[in-house]
Amino acid sequence: MFVLTVDQVGSRRESDAVPSLDEVDGANRALVGFDRTAGDEAQAVFDDAAAALTCALGLAIMGTWHCGIGQGQIDLPLPDTAREGRGSAFVNARSAVEAAKKSGSHHLGFVSDDPLGAGIQAALRVVVALRSKQRLTTREAYDLALEGGTQAHIAERLGISQQAVSDRLASGMYRELEDLKAGALHWAEALDRATLPGEARS
Template structure:
């Protein structure tokens, strides 16, 4: 079974607080096979079988700016074990390779798997990370409300600002580009997993 294994490692964990509980809480709403869990120390792992869930998980992690993110694409042995650390298969090995490389890579994110699909997915994620990195707190505030389904007019009323001000914040935050990036990442994840996109 082809899946996406995410192995994430906290950056600067020796000098900062343990952020694993925070990450697990943020990832709790992302559907995963068996869920995300702490595997050892400051490391978290999760297995995704639905490509559409990848951008949801990655956005949470990029937003926190606290993680080295490794994504392994490939097969895993079934049935999955009760605990992620006991999993076996190529995807787990790729995730380990990726998270190690992520520590010294752009945006602290790497994808490992069969070429060229893994590289294409990684490239899209890097470009998306560049968009997200420019968002300010105000930009995220608008983005979160838009993601809830609010119009710019409704966002303006909620925040007590004009619709024009909302549009300016949305443009600065790259909300339109971010939405396109999510679609592209999902599409490339479908291809990396060898799925036909008809899920």
């Protein structure tokens, strides 16, 4: 399973954004939804790697959250709230969010008991780094493509030509970054399939 621990960047200067976490793409697929743990930090539990990665990437790309994904065991039965949870996934999520805080502009960490987690983290950080630097016009086209829009549909939505859409997606490295994400997701799912069930809690 996956635990996502997030900590708001610059929380002393900005308004509390924890209540808005449930609106982030992927958050509605959490097994245990976001729950404030302390201050401007929150946690959620996922059994779906795609949802966990989608949610973490979306928050990290915003640049307003440090995001740590911990992959591993979660003690059963599942807790009613994330802050009551125990297991290696929670420990790894704590390590991951601390790594994210030390990573400069990447804002994302991924930690697993398996060494393969370091490779997944590296891939996800490349995605965050490049997407964070995209121009607004490029990001608009990219996000619409992620929603499944065709180039014709995106062109109509943005009031530009299909060639302009193609140029924006190319400059934003859409295919390359989505391939990188797909690879990271594949290995995250493989790690999770290989993880034994968590211990039962008394």
